[in-house]
Amino acid sequence: MSTTKQTTDKHWAPWTSQELAKKVRAAVDQYKKIPGIMKSGPAYLEMAADYIEAIANAERDGKHLVWHGTQMNTEVYYAMDIVPVFNEMYSVLFSMMGGPVNEIFDLSATNGLPTELCAFNKSIDGMCQAGIAPKGTMATWHGSSCDNTPKALVNLSRTQNIPTYFMDRPYKLFTKHGLAYWRKQNEEFIAFCEKITGKKMDYDRLKENVKLSWEATKLCQEIEQLTWAVPCPMSWEAAFGPLTAARSFGGHPTANAFLTLLRDELKERVKQGIGAANPERIRYVFTVSCPYFDMSLIQWMQTKCGAVIVADNIGRFRGTGEWMLDPDDPVGNLAAKQQFNMGSHNYNPGVEHKEMILEISRRAKVDAAISFNNVGCAEQAGVTRILGDSLQKQLGIPSVVVDCDILDKNFTPREQIEQQLERFFEMVVNGAAYKQRRAQQ
Amino acid sequence: MNTPFTALSEMIRLTSPFPESVTVKAWKADARKIIGLAYLAVPEEVIHAAGMLPFRLSGDNQPLPMQLAESYVLFNQCGVTKGLWQQVLEGKYAFLNGVVLSNFCDGIRRLYDNWVEFKPMPFIDVINFPRKASEDAVQMYLADLEEWRDRLSEFRMQRIQDIELQRSIAVYNRTRELMQAFYEVRKRDRPPVTGAETMEMMKAAGRMPREQYNDLLAQLLDEVKGSGREIKKGKRLMIVGNDIHNSHWIAAIEELDAVVVTDEMNAGSRYFAGKVDTGLPPMEAIARHYVLGRPQEAMTFESNRFDYIVKLAKDYKVDGVVSENLRYCAPVGNDKPWLKKEMVKHGIPIMELDLEYCEEPSGQTTLRAEAFLELLQS
Ligand code: SF4
Ligand code: SF4
Numbered sequence: 001m002s003t004t005k006q007t008t009d010k011h012w013a014p015w016t017s018q019e020l021a022k023k024v025r026a027a028v029d030q031y032k033k034i035p036g037i038m039k040s041g042p043a044y045l046e047m048a049a050d051y052i053e054a055i056a057n058a059e060r061d062g063k064h065l066v067w068h069g070t071q072m073n074t075e076v077y078y079a080m081d082i083v084p085v086f087n088e089m090y091s092v093l094f095s096m097m098g099g100p101v102n103e104i105f106d107l108s109a110t111n112g113l114p115t116e117l118c119a120f121n122k123s124i125d126g127m128c129q130a131g132i133a134p135k136g137t138m139a140t141w142h143g144s145s146c147d148n149t150p151k152a153l154v155n156l157s158r159t160q161n162i163p164t165y166f167m168d169r170p171y172k173l174f175t176k177h178g179l180a181y182w183r184k185q186n187e188e189f190i191a192f193c194e195k196i197t198g199k200k201m202d203y204d205r206l207k208e209n210v211k212l213s214w215e216a217t218k219l220c221q222e223i224e225q226l227t228w229a230v231p232c233p234m235s236w237e238a239a240f241g242p243l244t245a246a247r248s249f250g251g252h253p254t255a256n257a258f259l260t261l262l263r264d265e266l267k268e269r270v271k272q273g274i275g276a277a278n279p280e281r282i283r284y285v286f287t288v289s290c291p292y293f294d295m296s297l298i299q300w301m302q303t304k305c306g307a308v309i310v311a312d313n314i315g316r317f318r319g320t321g322e323w324m325l326d327p328d329d330p331v332g333n334l335a336a337k338q339q340f341n342m343g344s345h346n347y348n349p350g351v352e353h354k355e356m357i358l359e360i361s362r363r364a365k366v367d368a369a370i371s372f373n374n375v376g377c378a379e380q381a382g383v384t385r386i387l388g389d390s391l392q393k394q395l396g397i398p399s400v401v402v403d404c405d406i407l408d409k410n411f412t413p414r415e416q417i418e419q420q421l422e423r424f425f426e427m428v429v430n431g432a433a434y435k436q437r438r439a440q441q
Numbered sequence: 442m443n444t445p446f447t448a449l450s451e452m453i454r455l456t457s458p459f460p461e462s463v464t465v466k467a468w469k470a471d472a473r474k475i476i477g478l479a480y481l482a483v484p485e486e487v488i489h490a491a492g493m494l495p496f497r498l499s500g501d502n503q504p505l506p507m508q509l510a511e512s513y514v515l516f517n518q519c520g521v522t523k524g525l526w527q528q529v530l531e532g533k534y535a536f537l538n539g540v541v542l543s544n545f546c547d548g549i550r551r552l553y554d555n556w557v558e559f560k561p562m563p564f565i566d567v568i569n570f571p572r573k574a575s576e577d578a579v580q581m582y583l584a585d586l587e588e589w590r591d592r593l594s595e596f597r598m599q600r601i602q603d604i605e606l607q608r609s610i611a612v613y614n615r616t617r618e619l620m621q622a623f624y625e626v627r628k629r630d631r632p633p634v635t636g637a638e639t640m641e642m643m644k645a646a647g648r649m650p651r652e653q654y655n656d657l658l659a660q661l662l663d664e665v666k667g668s669g670r671e672i673k674k675g676k677r678l679m680i681v682g683n684d685i686h687n688s689h690w691i692a693a694i695e696e697l698d699a700v701v702v703t704d705e706m707n708a709g710s711r712y713f714a715g716k717v718d719t720g721l722p723p724m725e726a727i728a729r730h731y732v733l734g735r736p737q738e739a740m741t742f743e744s745n746r747f748d749y750i751v752k753l754a755k756d757y758k759v760d761g762v763v764s765e766n767l768r769y770c771a772p773v774g775n776d777k778p779w780l781k782k783e784m785v786k787h788g789i790p791i792m793e794l795d796l797e798y799c800e801e802p803s804g805q806t807t808l809r810a811e812a813f814l815e816l817l818q819s
Contacts, residue, residue, distance in 0.1 A: 112778030114795070116517070116768050121775060143572045143742060147547045150572070150742045151775035158779060166743050168573035170581060171544035177584030178569065184577055347544075349567060350554030373515055378769045381515035382522065382551025386558045401515065 009131060015099055017056040017134045023097040024049040031237070038269075040262040041237030044244065047258050051248055052093060055134055058083040064197050065134060067156055069141030069149040071169070071341055073186070073334045075209040075251030080193055080201060085134060087152055089248055091123040092292045095407040101293075102408060104130055113155070118148035118376035119407040121155065128159040135160055138196045140189060142167035146346065146379035165192035173339050173348060183335040190331065203330065209251030210330040213337070217321050219259035220246050220342075224316055226266040228364040230441060231275025232283060232308040233266050236298040240290070243315035246342055281306030282425055284368040285361050287313050287387045287399065288380040291372050293409040297417065305425050307368070311360040314343035318356060350383045354390050361395055367437065368428045369399040370421075374406035396433025400424040443670060448661035449638060452645035452654070459501040460528070461536050464649045468494050474538040474597070479525065479552070481707050481735065482543035482570035484727045486613050486717070487590055489651060490605040491597050496537065497647025499686045499708075500524045500799035513555055519769040520798030521683075522548035529560055539564025539596065541589070544572075546740050546772055564596045572742050574733055583728035590724065606723035612651050613717065619658045620646075620713035623665070627702045628757055631671035636680065636701020637692035643708045644686065674700040676817050677758055681705045681750055681780070682765035682773050686799055693802035694763070694810045703757040705750050711736050739772035746776065747783040754789050761790040761817050763810075767798055790817055 013019065028049055031042045058065040064082045068074075077084045095101050101119075104126025109115050113125050127133035139162055141153040150166065157164045167185045170178035190201050220242045227234040241262055249255035284307055291297045301307040323337040338344060345353045361369070369391050371384045388399035402420060405411035428434055455464045468475060474493040478485065485495040505524035509531065514523060528534055539562060542553035553567045569585040571578035594600045623642070626633055642661065646654055675698040680691070684706045691701055704710055715734040718726045737744035754762065762784055766773050777793065784791040792813040794806060 112781055114766060114768070114774040114777060117771060117774050121771075147740070147771035148775070151771060154742060155775060155779070164743065166573060168571050168575075168578060168742075170571075171550070171567075171569040172585065175569075175585070175588075177581050181571075181577055181581035349557075350551065351557060354558075373517065375517050378518045378522075378771060379547040379551070381518040381769075382547065383554060384515055385513050386554060389558075 012130045012132050015094070015130070015132045017052065017132075020094060020097060020099075021049065021052040021056040024052050024093060027097065034237070037237045038235050038265055040241060040258070040265050041235070043258055043261055044238050044241035047241070047244060047249065047254055048093060050254060051089070051244075054083045055085045055090070058134070064137045066193075067136040067139040067141075067153060067160075067162075069153050070247075071142060071338065071344060072140060072167075073189075073250065073337065074248060075206065075213050075330075075334060076190055076193060076201075078251045079206040079209045080197055080199055082193060082197060084248065085136065086248055087124050087149075087156065088120050089244070091120050091127075091407055094123065094127070095293060095409075096295065102410065105408065116376060118146070118152070119374065119405050121148050121152040121376070123407055124152055124156050125159070128156060133160070136162050138163050138165070138193075140165045140167070140192065142169040143347070146377065148376070148379070163192075163196060165189055169338060169347065171348065173344070179335060179339075182338060183332060186331050186335045206330045207327070210324075210333050211327065212253060212256055213251040214324045214333070216246055216250060216255045216259055217317055217323070217337075217340075219256065219263055220317060221321055223259065223263050223266060226263065226270055227310055229270045230283075230365060231273070231277070231280040232310045233269035233274055233276060234309070235276040236295075236302045236309070238262055238265075239298060239309050239312075240295070240315065243312070243342060246317075275308070277302045277306045277308045279306055280308055282367045282428055283308055283310040283365055284370050285309075285311040285313070285357065285364065285366045287357050287369045287371050287391075288384055289372040289374050289377070289406060290314070291402075291404065292406050293404060293411070294414065297414075300418065301421065305422065307421075307425060310364040311366060313353075313357060314346075316356075316360065317342060318345055346379065350386055353383055354386055357387050358390060358394060361391060361397055365437065365441070366395075366397055367434050368425070369397055370424075371399060371401045372406070373401050373403050375403060375411070376405065396431070396436075398424070398428055398431060443635070443672070444668075446638070446661055446664045446668070448657045448664055449642055452649070452657050452661070453641055455653075456645050456648040460496075460533055460648070462648060464653075465496070465536055468650070469536055475536055476564070477534060477537045477540040479542060479549055480545045481712065481731065482545040482549075483541045483568055484586065484731055485651075486606060486609040486727055487586070487593065487601065488541070489612065490601050490609040491593050493538070493597070494650060495647070497644075498525050498528075498534070498540075499644065499647070499684075500528070501644070502687050502689055503799065504687075504797070504801055505799045513559065514551060517769055518551065519548040520767050521770075522552050524798045525552055526555060529556065537562065539566070541566045541568065543568040543570040545570050546770075548770070564593075566592060571732055572740060574737055574741055574744070579728050579732045582732055583725055586724055586728055603723050606727070607719070610717045610719060610723055610726065612655065614719070615655050616646060616651060616658065617713040617716050619655060619662055623658070623662055624703065624710060624713075626665055630758075631673055632700060632702055633665050633668055633670035633672065635672060635692070635695050636678070636704070637688040637695060639701070640686075640688040640691060640708065643712065644688075646712070647708070672700045674698055676700075676760040676814055677702045678761050678763055679703045679705070679750075679754055679757060679759040680709075680763050680765060683767040683770055683796075683798075684708050685765055685767075685796055687801065690796075690800070690802035690806060693807055697807070697810055697814055699810070699814055701763075702759065703753050705736070705746070705753060707738070710753065711738060739776050747780060750780070751783065751787050751789070754787070759789065761792065761813060763813075764791055764793045766793065766795050768795060
């Protein structure tokens with residue numbers, strides 16, 4: 001069972017998962033007071049609060065706690081009553097609630113982790129050093145989408161001395177041999193969870209969860225299409241809801257409830273012609289990362305610059321997203337899901353990432369592309385220019401690269417980012433391609 | 442001052458100037474193809490069997506500019522990727538007919554992506570190298586290699602036959618045997634070769650026809666064994682971590698009271714470990730060797746890398762370890778704290794250096810090395 005007991009050090013006591021859960025819950029109440037926001041906004045944060053509370057209460061509830069990396073099939077965890085904690089999500093919530101990011105980075109540096117590594121690695125390592133990382137009973141992850149994520153989980157499992165299962169997600173996932181390799185590892189992953197929990201997988205329950213997850217995929221796709229409407233109905237406060245729902249609650253009714261609420265709200269807004277920004281000046285796409293370190297930037301872009309997020313690299317299922325192959329083969333379906341999973345293209349040949357960005361930019365009538373270049377992310381540093389050049393050449397869409405640390409809002413001063421984005425938006429609206437696009441709308 | 446070995450001087454002559462050396466020019470003059478590759482995820486044997494020259498992409502004994510590369514990949518990409526890409530952009534690899542890369546790490550797969558996007562060439566391919574060492578991984582890799590064999594066969598307009606692969610395996614196994622024997626003499630209390638010389642010998646392997654190289658290596662081994670040379674230095678060091686490919690800074694350390702006796706680098710002990718099994722069908726033997734038959738490295742998640750380092754340290758009676766870490770190399774960088782703990786656990790002193798790819802030795806590096814050696818003395 002999970003032993004989520006954490007530090008008793010006074011300095012760090014406000015940042016245990018129990019305290020973090022209280023902070024997120026309080027933030028929901030604050031959110032509700034913001035005038036004129038979508039009702040899906042607080043619902044999104046509520047989902048995050050539920051998530052963190054489950055982590056904080058895992059021990060009390062007699063549940064296993066699994067640390068996992070990006071892209072893992074949470075359907076399996078939920079079918080076995082295992083509480084998942086996604087390293088990136090946990091770090092983002094810590095940062096969003098004002099956690100002392102610099103201090104945990106310092107602890108990580110003292111531990112010997114190079115300072116130029118990804119913030120997600122440094123944060124979890126630092127939290128372990130501070131005694132505020134919830135203690136898992138196991139760690140499972142796969143080699144996606146970069147070198148840092150798997151290593152973050154290796155480091156964490158070594159520090160917490162917990163058993164692990166690593167899934168080697170194939171680079172060429174659309175090949176027959178890649179898929180066979182992947183399916184086998186999905187089976188082993190389940191066997192590993194069974195071994196650690198001492199429980200047998202209930203395959204009927206898994207089937208149910210997979211079905212729920214499939215419905216969630218379809219809801220995400222509907223939401224995406226609604227977001228592409230002109231004017232864009234999706235406002236900043238709910239924009240990352242689908243990502244959180246599908247990634248952290250895949251196979252859990254919470255995701256479907258939230259996504260249904262959001263879909264219906266967007267439908268209504270489209271019907272009434274309600275746009276997120278008034279007037280809507282710029283429609284933009286995040287081609288690599290978004291500003292997790294300060295999500296209020298998205299609000300600022302919308303309210304002050306009339307710039308709305310209409311597409312996101314990570315927050316969409318690829319292509320057709322048709323991963324439900326056989327309703328009676330939940331494991332096969334979950335293996336297939338990885339081909340289309342949100343953000344899965346990051347780990348495939350860059351051309352797939354490029355084609356995806358071009359496709360959504362075309363369909364979402366994008367005017368501008370923004371890349372938040374997380375300084376610790378060499379993976380994305382190698383593809384940013386490919387994306388920017390292709391957008392410019394093929395669709396006349398200009399790009400901007402904003403250097404940042406994905407969790408640390410002090411890394412690049414807010415004022416500097418605002419100035420850079422304002423200049424960029426001015427350049428966009430004065431461009432010929434933009435004018436032409438607007439004339440056609 | 443040690444007298445240079447004739448065979449090593451010949452290797453250096455044949456592979457100079459870098460990269461478009463006299464050997465490269467002679468090979469091209471015969472209208473034969475050269476295929477670039479990086480790291481140990483792409484089996485050279487298959488390229489060799491196709492009658493093409495596998496050429497290892499790298500830097501050499503001088504710092505690499507990276508500004509041009511940084512106008513394509515952002516600054517926060519590792520120095521190897523930037524350094525190689527810079528050379529591609531400068532046209533230094535224009536002699537290549539093709540390149541085969543892999544998903545070995547973020548840097549190398551992004552190098553592939555940029556190459557495809559900005560510098561297309563007749564043959565660009567990428568291999569799915571497993572990041573896990575298991576039987577299933579061998580099977581997946583084997584299937585991917587077979588598909589690659591088909592594509593490479595198409596490129597040469599003739600099927601690569603098993604018999605050709607078997608011949609190539611024999612040639613490369615001979616290299617492995619010779620290198621193993623070469624490293625064996627470094628175990629002596631007073632080794633006859635330096636770490637800097639060894640690195641030059643290793644680099645040449647990836648830059649010239651293998652049969653010719655093997656002959657020179659056999660000659661070098663004889664020379665080394667018969668030289669009577671004994672390097673009398675106070676401390677025996679091992680280098681671990683990223684490959685830097687500039688032997689000058691090893692030489693700078695060896696100017697102090699130390700000699701480098703082994704390493705866990707790709708252009709080093711990792712390259713020649715084990716042998717491809719000649720009793721198996723050739724492609725399977727290759728796949729098996731590359732996934733299971735070599736010491737695991739930082740790019741294999743959950744690797745036994747530290748055990749390998751500890752074993753080397755014992756086998757070569759190492760007094761201290763020099764750990765190299767290139768900025769923005771996530772696989773090696775993330776291992777750092779654990780490597781240190783492991784070394785402390787086994788009582789092996791460690792010096793950590795953060796270097797840039799191909800950089801020249803700096804006064805600071807030498808000072809740190811001096812301090813480290815003093816620590817070892819005490
Ligand atoms: S930001 Fe980059 S390096 Fe960090 S976890 Fe994401 S993909 Fe990996
Ligand atoms: S330095 Fe590291 S990230 Fe860069 S190419 Fe080498 S192994 Fe890959």
